[in-house]
Amino acid sequence: TASQAAQKRGWHLYLVGGGVRDLLLADPTKIIELQDIDLVVDKAYPIPLKSLQADSIESLETSPQVPETGAGVELARELQQYYPNVRLQVHGRFQTAALLWHKDPELGSLWIDIATARTEFYPYPAANPEVEASSIRQDLYRRDFTINALAIRLTDPRSGTLLDFFGGWRDLEAKVIRVLHANSFIEDPTRIYRAVRFAVRLGFQIESQTESYIRYALESGIYTRSISGNHKTPALQTRLKSELKYILQENYWKPALQLLGDLGALRCIHPTLEFTEELWKQMRLVDRCLKRFQPPEESSEQAVIREPWQLLLEVLLAQLAPEHRAKVAENLQLPDESMTRLQRLDTRNQVIQSRLSQCKSPSQIVQLLQNEDLYTLILIAVQSPRVIRKLIWNYITKLSQIQSPLNGNDLKKMGYKPSPKFKQILDRLLAATLDGEITTRPTAEAFLA
Numbered sequence: 001t002a003s004q005a006a007q008k009r010g011w012h013l014y015l016v017g018g019g020v021r022d023l024l025l026a027d028p029t030k031i032i033e034l035q036d037i038d039l040v041v042d043k044a045y046p047i048p049l050k051s052l053q054a055d056s057i058e059s060l061e062t063s064p065q066v067p068e069t070g071a072g073v074e075l076a077r078e079l080q081q082y083y084p085n086v087r088l089q090v091h092g093r094f095q096t097a098a099l100l101w102h103k104d105p106e107l108g109s110l111w112i113d114i115a116t117a118r119t120e121f122y123p124y125p126a127a128n129p130e131v132e133a134s135s136i137r138q139d140l141y142r143r144d145f146t147i148n149a150l151a152i153r154l155t156d157p158r159s160g161t162l163l164d165f166f167g168g169w170r171d172l173e174a175k176v177i178r179v180l181h182a183n184s185f186i187e188d189p190t191r192i193y194r195a196v197r198f199a200v201r202l203g204f205q206i207e208s209q210t211e212s213y214i215r216y217a218l219e220s221g222i223y224t225r226s227i228s229g230n231h232k233t234p235a236l237q238t239r240l241k242s243e244l245k246y247i248l249q250e251n252y253w254k255p256a257l258q259l260l261g262d263l264g265a266l267r268c269i270h271p272t273l274e275f276t277e278e279l280w281k282q283m284r285l286v287d288r289c290l291k292r293f294q295p296p297e298e299s300s301e302q303a304v305i306r307e308p309w310q311l312l313l314e315v316l317l318a319q320l321a322p323e324h325r326a327k328v329a330e331n332l333q334l335p336d337e338s339m340t341r342l343q344r345l346d347t348r349n350q351v352i353q354s355r356l357s358q359c360k361s362p363s364q365i366v367q368l369l370q371n372e373d374l375y376t377l378i379l380i381a382v383q384s385p386r387v388i389r390k391l392i393w394n395y396i397t398k399l400s401q402i403q404s405p406l407n408g409n410d411l412k413k414m415g416y417k418p419s420p421k422f423k424q425i426l427d428r429l430l431a432a433t434l435d436g437e438i439t440t441r442p443t444a445e446a447f448l449a
């Protein structure tokens, strides 16, 4: 439908980006289902009018021009008329439209982005691109890697043609990640994270010249100003956060992080952040802990880690000196709870480490740790010596699950009148259970006794 809509206006429509890459990489004997489709409309070189049908010419002449939003938006609006259940989002400034199509719970949803072919120029490095309409070649040239700069034409003439201006197919076959120009990483540091993500996910190598551009960009210090400083580049922070999130929530996060560390790319998060042995050790410990807490059992009472990527990111940020953490967490738009946790981490760590070693019974451990949230406990555990870490793991996995054998209702049934003493009684009961003084649920008589 989209290509027909483009065709009748005399425009070209292309499938671009990751969709083309994934199609070319896919096993040709299997059907692949794309969840994300990126389309680009190019009206810079319209199809000659004589190759169009008469009725198409009419609609071309009468079709409304929407110069402020662009051709992509116009096409998306037309598609929405055919599929009214599809949700449409328009990003006027970038001349793009996104269509969200919820198929069914099993098939999931489908995103279709329709952009207008564009070039970009960067008013200063690492800033948001300014957009102007231009041809498909220019549009592909602004992309990150050759393997993502391929397009398949969806309109006639020659629909189905692969457009490969920069050797993307050759690089797909050679399994390499290659940028299109030397300044690529200076313009956009998130591309470093993308290079790593694609390299690890696809089992590709970062091509050596591309790697030297990465190292050059990192050493140039450009990101110190644009990311961790006070320079206002919110769009860049958002993209960096989503690339980080993307990496940390995939099962390949460990090799990806290691590669980022080898390249020195953690510097994009903060100039002092490095991939040390200590950080690696902490990450491995968190990994073990994540395996312990996943997958979440719906019925389980046990605490679960709902956002593993966020915990991993907090472990990274916890490596920074305390005075830098809040700023970096704010730049990356982490939730308030993360920022608070990272700010009070060192104080809590000191208190807990010194008091834990003095605890003489399980009930004392529970009393010390029960008001800390799970993420704080894990952050402290991975930074602690083994003996303290074991105590915290034991609390998280065992002690925190133990409940008092009686609750307030049981006490009422035994004839006690509700009073502030209830809590004391129940706390005492729990402590006795934790310390092994009570092993079975007490009867009313035994309890009174």
Ligand code: ATP
Pocket: 016, 017, 018, 019, 036, 038, 142, 143, 144, 145, 148, 149, 188, 190, 191, 194
């Ligand atoms: P994935 O399967 O991981 O989603 P993708 O290639 O579809 O891979 P997207 O983030 O959806 O990744 O981006 C779509 C396309 O937009 C990319 O293929 C690439 O051409 C282009 N692109 C995305 N981010 C950048 C960037 N930072 N710089 C240049 N081009 C980019």
